[in-house]
Amino acid sequence: xxxxxxxxxxxxxxxxxxxxxxxxxxxxxxxxxxxxxxxxxxxxxxxxxxxxxxxxxxxxxxxxxxxxxxxxxxxxxxxxxxxxxxxxxxxxxxxxxxxxxxxxxxxxxxxxxxxxxxxxxxxxxxxxxxxxxxxxxxxxxxxxxxxxxxxxxxxxxxxxxxxxxxxxxxxxxxxxxxxxxxxxxxxxxxxxxxxxxxxxxxxxxxxxxxxxxxxxxxxxxxxxxxxxxxxxxxxxxxx
Ligand SMILES: Nc1nc2c(ncn2[C@@H]2O[C@H](COP(=O)(O)OP(=O)(O)O)[C@@H](O)[C@H]2O)c(=O)[nH]1
Ligand SMILES: [Mg+2]
Numbered sequence: 001x002x003x004x005x006x007x008x009x010x011x012x013x014x015x016x017x018x019x020x021x022x023x024x025x026x027x028x029x030x031x032x033x034x035x036x037x038x039x040x041x042x043x044x045x046x047x048x049x050x051x052x053x054x055x056x057x058x059x060x061x062x063x064x065x066x067x068x069x070x071x072x073x074x075x076x077x078x079x080x081x082x083x084x085x086x087x088x089x090x091x092x093x094x095x096x097x098x099x100x101x102x103x104x105x106x107x108x109x110x111x112x113x114x115x116x117x118x119x120x121x122x123x124x125x126x127x128x129x130x131x132x133x134x135x136x137x138x139x140x141x142x143x144x145x146x147x148x149x150x151x152x153x154x155x156x157x158x159x160x161x162x163x164x165x166x167x168x169x170x171x172x173x174x175x176x177x178x179x180x181x182x183x184x185x186x187x188x189x190x191x192x193x194x195x196x197x198x199x200x201x202x203x204x205x206x207x208x209x210x211x212x213x214x215x216x217x218x219x220x221x222x223x224x225x226x227x228x229x230x231x232x233x234x235x236x237x238x239x
Pocket of ligand 2: 098102206211213
């Protein structure tokens with residue numbers, strides 16, 4: 001990293017009812033980016049939360065304009081929030097993680113030196129801190145995606161700890177609105193020949209708030225989008 005210019009980084013997190021987590025996460029991300037980045041910003045995407053997620057972020061934003069709130073009035077889904085984060089981001093490198101703080105943003109430090117020679121630098125969970133059922137679901141989903149798109153390189157598709165170079169989106173855009181978004185991001189990157197590197201990161205249990213990622217409605221929506229968009233992309237291209 002010495003002699004190398006620090007990258008400009010926009011970091012965002014999708015949040016649904018994360019009032020107990022988002023404040024500490026935003027402040028910690030800001031302090032990490034102060035060290036690692038040139039220009040930086042932190043964006044919390046509040047996806048129609050029913051709690052005080054938005055007001056927590058607004059209060060921080062008043063003190064530091066580099067902390068920003070993107071607000072969905074109505075809940076639109078994880079993928080929709082991720083797309084809003086990418087759209088709102090202003091800098092060359094866009095990083096996202098979950099708003100519940102299950103990852104440690106300090107670990108961005110080991111990814112930053114790899115940015116110059118990659119288009120995506122993404123995490124895989126060294127030891128996933130989730131119940132067995134959740135891990136089995138993820139394994140089955142991963143196998144399905146690998147076979148369907150003939151994409152065998154990813155160790156952990158849904159790991160919410162990813163850096164993406166903004167110019168990637170000149171080649172393709174994101175269309176899905178649910179939990180399928182991480183699959184779409186990586187599969188399209190792979191099909192378009194972008195350089196992807198994976199790095200192991202730690203994963204911690206959720207300390208506050210309620211998990212919704214394992215809800216049946218979330219899984220059903222992901223499957224529906226998977227088959228709908230697989231048909232579209234195979235006929236019209238991964239763009
Ligand atoms: N935008 C958006 N984010 C959500 C929604 N549900 C969960 N999230 C966020 O997505 C992240 C992961 O959700 P979580 O329930 O912790 O799932 P898990 O960690 O995969 O088990 C967290 O930051 C949540 O706040 C939703 O409906 N919309
Ligand atoms: Mg979580």
